[in-house]
Amino acid sequence: MGNDSVLCQVCQGVLPATGREAYTTTRGRLIVTNGYCEGGCAERQPQQQPVEVVRQAPVAVPRSPGVRVLSS
Secondary structure, eight states, X not given: OOGGGTBOTTTOOBOOOSSGGGOOHHHHHHHHHHOBOOXXXXXXXXXXXXXXXXXXXXXXXXXXXXXXXXXX
């Protein structure tokens, strides 16, 4: 059992178990360290705004006199 299937993706609290056999020592340690997920995390999570990518114009690099650029 991996921690990803036990922990809430938003608050990192432990999700409720479906049965008695799901309560393992690993789950117990996670409950002590992280606590339980209270539920409703998706509603509390702020809506993520799309990230805008700003493209910069290429910068002209001055060439030193006497330096030749060879084309391939």
